[in-house]
Amino acid sequence: MDNIRTIKGGVNLQGIIRVPGDKSISHRSLIIGSIAEGETSIEGFLYSEDPLSTADCLRKLGVNIPTIINGEPFSIKGVGIKGIKEPKEILNCGNSGTTMRLLMGLLAGQEGKSFILTGDDSLNERPMARVGKPLSLMGGTFFGRENGRKAPITIVGEKLRGCVVGTPVASAQVKSAILLAGLNASGTTSVIEPASSRDHTERMLKAFGADVNIRGELGRNIVINPVDHLTGQRILIPGDISSAAFWMIAGSIIPNSNILIKNVGLNPTRTGILKIMDIMGCNYEILDKSIIAGEPIGSINVKTSNNLKPFKIEGDILPKLIDEIPILTVAACFCGGISEIKDAKELRVKETDRLKVMARQLKKFGAKIIEKEDGLIITGDSKFNSAEVDSETDHRVSMSLAVASLLAKGSSKISRANASNVSYPTFWDDLEKLIK
Numbered sequence: 001m002d003n004i005r006t007i008k009g010g011v012n013l014q015g016i017i018r019v020p021g022d023k024s025i026s027h028r029s030l031i032i033g034s035i036a037e038g039e040t041s042i043e044g045f046l047y048s049e050d051p052l053s054t055a056d057c058l059r060k061l062g063v064n065i066p067t068i069i070n071g072e073p074f075s076i077k078g079v080g081i082k083g084i085k086e087p088k089e090i091l092n093c094g095n096s097g098t099t100m101r102l103l104m105g106l107l108a109g110q111e112g113k114s115f116i117l118t119g120d121d122s123l124n125e126r127p128m129a130r131v132g133k134p135l136s137l138m139g140g141t142f143f144g145r146e147n148g149r150k151a152p153i154t155i156v157g158e159k160l161r162g163c164v165v166g167t168p169v170a171s172a173q174v175k176s177a178i179l180l181a182g183l184n185a186s187g188t189t190s191v192i193e194p195a196s197s198r199d200h201t202e203r204m205l206k207a208f209g210a211d212v213n214i215r216g217e218l219g220r221n222i223v224i225n226p227v228d229h230l231t232g233q234r235i236l237i238p239g240d241i242s243s244a245a246f247w248m249i250a251g252s253i254i255p256n257s258n259i260l261i262k263n264v265g266l267n268p269t270r271t272g273i274l275k276i277m278d279i280m281g282c283n284y285e286i287l288d289k290s291i292i293a294g295e296p297i298g299s300i301n302v303k304t305s306n307n308l309k310p311f312k313i314e315g316d317i318l319p320k321l322i323d324e325i326p327i328l329t330v331a332a333c334f335c336g337g338i339s340e341i342k343d344a345k346e347l348r349v350k351e352t353d354r355l356k357v358m359a360r361q362l363k364k365f366g367a368k369i370i371e372k373e374d375g376l377i378i379t380g381d382s383k384f385n386s387a388e389v390d391s392e393t394d395h396r397v398s399m400s401l402a403v404a405s406l407l408a409k410g411s412s413k414i415s416r417a418n419a420s421n422v423s424y425p426t427f428w429d430d431l432e433k434l435i436k
């Protein structure tokens with residue numbers, strides 16, 4: 001397979017596209033549908049490596065998930081909260097942190113059954129104690145490399161008890177793991193996060209009939225009580241704003257661009273990028289706003305803006321744009337003045353160390369970036385030269401470098417470009433369609 005992409009700068013982007021389904025909601029539709037009773041139908045599922053890893057693991061846990069065909073709706077018949085089977089094989093989560101962490105929460109309370117989770121080289125280096133530790137407070141038992149901090153992880157299913165857990169990081173994966181464990185624990189489980197992270201799990205659990213309540217300042221306290229069963233639902237998955245983000249930034253900066261991105265999820269826990277685009281002075285409009293399956297959606301029309309202003313990202317907004325930092329780093333290179341990204345240490349434990357990797361790769365185009373322990377300082381007004389860059393196996397880096405290449409003079413080459421298959425397999429086709 002062609003894994004090096006050549007991208008020519010100096011083009012314009014124009015046209016209408018639909019980005020693929022939301023990755024976070026796709027994972028959750030499979031997991032929550034699997035433990036519901038009755039049928040869950042799923043439409044708009046993201047047919048990409050990460051959610052397909054979740055489907056594969058759930059099949060090994062005894063759930064009858066049909067072969068998923070790209071673009072076609074499908075249904076799964078749930079096995080109930082206690083109906084998960086002990087698998088004969090190791091569960092391979094591939095590159096997907098969401099798969100591994102949410103399954104740790106789901107499986108910790110499956111009494112008398114044991115499970116082994118592993119992943120690719122990147123995932124097996126990512127921190128898992130952030131999930132294992134709070135679940136251990138509930139009675140969960142985990143073993144793993146480096147004293148349980150890294151996968152492969154063994155889970156010994158136990159009877160869990162609800163408790164109050166304060167998480168040190170604002171992570172939807174950690175919060176969701178605890179909530180899934182709380183579904184099958186005795187008593188009440190209460191999670192308090194330092195800043196609110198994406199709330200797709202809470203929304204979906206509620207829709208399936210779980211007893212979930214959001215409390216506290218800015219909804220940072222989520223309380224769940226166990227229920228006997230969840231009821232299968234119809235799930236319509238909107239497009240992923242984290243995939244739309246590449247076009248939102250490309251359309252704002254590349255001259256003579258006008259892109260209409262249809263059917264984008266606009267859940268307020270995900271729209272931090274729009275706030276930054278407001279500060280930059282981007283020219284965009286949100287059209288056709290509606291709510292589908294409990295999630296706000298709309299279309300985003302973005303046009304080129306001149307004289308973009310620099311921005312600062314820090315504090316509570318981080319979880320609301322956590323996956324957009326790589327593309328916002330590209331954006332900062334084209335804003336007049338100095339932009340700053342702070343409080344972003346979490347970026348160092350994503351699919352790659354995204355602070356280091358984005359600084360290293362963008363410097364090859366001539367970007368002026370200083371790497372700090374918890375962020376980046378970027379001097380805008382860059383004139384990008386063509387470069388030979390590398391995704392370093394990270395999907396969001398690959399697509400951010402594609403946008404950077406469009407902004408460079410001449411032809412650039414991206415190696416390991418197909419890392420994009422993790423979340424946006426049709427990215428390169430959409431790019432082809434938009435180039436004018």
Ligand code: S3P
Pocket residue numbers: 023024025027097098170171172173174176198322323
């Ligand atoms: C996700 C949560 C975020 C995000 C990831 C998907 C989820 O990770 O970066 O791409 O689906 O819950 P963290 O929970 O580690 O912040």
